[in-house]
Amino acid sequence: MKQAPRQLSTPLAVIGSGLAGFAASIFAIKRNIATVQVGNTGAVAYTTGYLDLLGKLDDAAGVVTDPWQALQALQASAPEHPLSRVGAADIRQAFAVFTAFLAEFGLHYSQPGERNLTALSPIGTLKPTLCLPATMLAGPRALAANCECVMVDIRGLKGFSGPEMVANLQGRWPALRTQRISFPDMATGEVYPEVMARALEVPATRVKLAELLKTLAGTASVIGLPAILGMHKPDAVHAELERLTGLQIFEVPTMPPSVAGLRLRELFEQALPHKGATLIPQQKVTSLTFDDSGATLALKDSYGDIRIHAQTVILATGRFLSGGLDAHPDGIQEHLLNLAVAQPASRADWYRERYTDPRGHPINRAGIEVDAHWRPLGKDGRVYNKRLFAAGSILAHHDWIRSRSGAGIALATAWQAVASAAQFLASATD
Numbered sequence: 551m552k553q554a555p556r557q558l559s560t561p562l563a564v565i566g567s568g569l570a571g572f573a574a575s576i577f578a579i580k581r582n583i584a585t586v587q588v589g590n591t592g593a594v595a596y597t598t599g600y601l602d603l604l605g606k607l608d609d610a611a612g613v614v615t616d617p618w619q620a621l622q623a624l625q626a627s628a629p630e631h632p633l634s635r636v637g638a639a640d641i642r643q644a645f646a647v648f649t650a651f652l653a654e655f656g657l658h659y660s661q662p663g664e665r666n667l668t669a670l671s672p673i674g675t676l677k678p679t680l681c682l683p684a685t686m687l688a689g690p691r692a693l694a695a696n697c698e699c700v701m702v703d704i705r706g707l708k709g710f711s712g713p714e715m716v717a718n719l720q721g722r723w724p725a726l727r728t729q730r731i732s733f734p735d736m737a738t739g740e741v742y743p744e745v746m747a748r749a750l751e752v753p754a755t756r757v758k759l760a761e762l763l764k765t766l767a768g769t770a771s772v773i774g775l776p777a778i779l780g781m782h783k784p785d786a787v788h789a790e791l792e793r794l795t796g797l798q799i800f801e802v803p804t805m806p807p808s809v810a811g812l813r814l815r816e817l818f819e820q821a822l823p824h825k826g827a828t829l830i831p832q833q834k835v836t837s838l839t840f841d842d843s844g845a846t847l848a849l850k851d852s853y854g855d856i857r858i859h860a861q862t863v864i865l866a867t868g869r870f871l872s873g874g875l876d877a878h879p880d881g882i883q884e885h886l887l888n889l890a891v892a893q894p895a896s897r898a899d900w901y902r903e904r905y906t907d908p909r910g911h912p913i914n915r916a917g918i919e920v921d922a923h924w925r926p927l928g929k930d931g932r933v934y935n936k937r938l939f940a941a942g943s944i945l946a947h948h949d950w951i952r953s954r955s956g957a958g959i960a961l962a963t964a965w966q967a968v969a970s971a972a973q974f975l976a977s978a979t980d
């Protein structure tokens with residue numbers, strides 16, 4: 551006999567478990583709004599762990615050093631860009647609340663400041679970002695001061711090369727050199743960042759690694775490592791290695807999926823239920839319908855069908871990689887509700903002639919349209935449903951990769967979407 555679906559009821563349902571979806575749940579917790587979040591695996595595990603706000607403007611030659619000033623320029627040149635539609639005070643608050651939540655669970659970040667920081671990429675290039683995990687902060691500082699530093703290269707680790715980093719950075723950081731080690735008890739074959747990170751949660755491994763680092767440092771007082779300093783509570787692993795070695799240590803993110811991204815995902819998955827939110831991970835919402843009493847989300851896990859009845863819904867399903875948008879020969883569609891998608895007039899206009907065209911490709915600005923309250927529009931140009939809000943990269947009119955604004959868009963728009971949902975819930979109970 552077929553079992554009846556399990557039923558859940560909630561004031562707010564969040565669909566998507568990328569940065570925007572998780573940020574929305576965190577902001578809802580902050581407002582005491584009970585939340586159910588459903589999300590399939592997504593891009594969060596691929597991130598570097600850096601929280602970018604705005605690192606590049608379309609018409610500017612160089613990188614952005616003052617993102618707050620750049621936001622004003624963006625408002626003038628691209629008023630429809632999601633970041634142009636959020637006030638600086640709200641963006642600051644979104645970053646502050648988000649990073650405070652991470653810190654509460656053992657993952658400290660630098661405070662969002664007035665200027666971008668210069669962060670290191672896995673191949674030794676530099677990128678502007680607003681907030682860095684505390685375990686990575688000593689890198690940009692040592693680079694700025696040209697401190698003598700050893701970048702540790704680990705035998706058997708693919709995609710992270712000490713010599714490549716030194717070669718790419720030699721013009722900016724002449725005092726950087728590299729040395730190769732074998733990770734303790736993993737001397738042969740391939741080694742993986744995630745496995746090393748989990749091994750470093752064992753105190754004896756930390757002691758062995760510290761001995762190696764002390765030996766190779768020579769006269770250097772700063773050591774760079776690929777991001778492997780523990781999966782949970784990396785701040786504690788980092789502090790202990792610094793204590794054991796007497797050296798300043800920093801991490802550099804590795805190629806995706808990097809430990810820095812996995813840490814975020816694991817933290818969210820543990821912290822949200824701890825804070826009272828209901829998280830249904832690794833599942834996809836297969837249908838979303840609305841009636842006068844609210845929204846109904848349908849999904850299925852290994853125990854069977856689930857129905858979530860929600861007063862409000864935040865759609866944070868990302869773009870193509872995550873399945874929020876689908877690209878078809880005749881156009882781009884929003885996957886769940888077939889919402890209106892701002893997109894190039896025809897498929898022939900998706901890409902420019904040259905892959906490296908400095909203007910980017912029009913398809914990377916496709917996304918859904920929202921009104922002033924972050925409510926998606928239907929194909930008729932009207933609000934699809936007054937209970938539905940949207941956040942993150944699924945929104946139209948931005949190319950977050952080019953503007954180095956992935957987390958900025960996710961956090962700022964999640965902040966706004968939750969504020970609008972809260973307003974709706976408050977007015978519904980008046």
Ligand SMILES: Cc1cc2nc3c(=O)[nH]c(=O)nc-3n(C[C@H](O)[C@H](O)[C@H](O)COP(=O)(O)OP(=O)(O)OC[C@H]3O[C@@H](n4cnc5c(N)ncnc54)[C@H](O)[C@@H]3O)c2cc1C
Nearest residue numbers: 566567568569570590592602835867868872942943956957
């Ligand atoms: C390789 C890489 C590196 C990055 N590096 C940085 C960086 O250095 N700094 C930075 O600020 N940002 C970075 N980002 C960007 C950042 O991780 C996010 O991708 C971006 O901010 C968009 O977040 P999002 O939540 O809107 O969408 P996504 O992260 O795409 O998340 C969408 C989520 O929705 C889920 N979903 C889709 N459909 C459904 C459905 N029907 N039911 C349930 N769930 C569904 C997906 O599975 C996914 O979990 C990087 C991204 C990538 C891919």
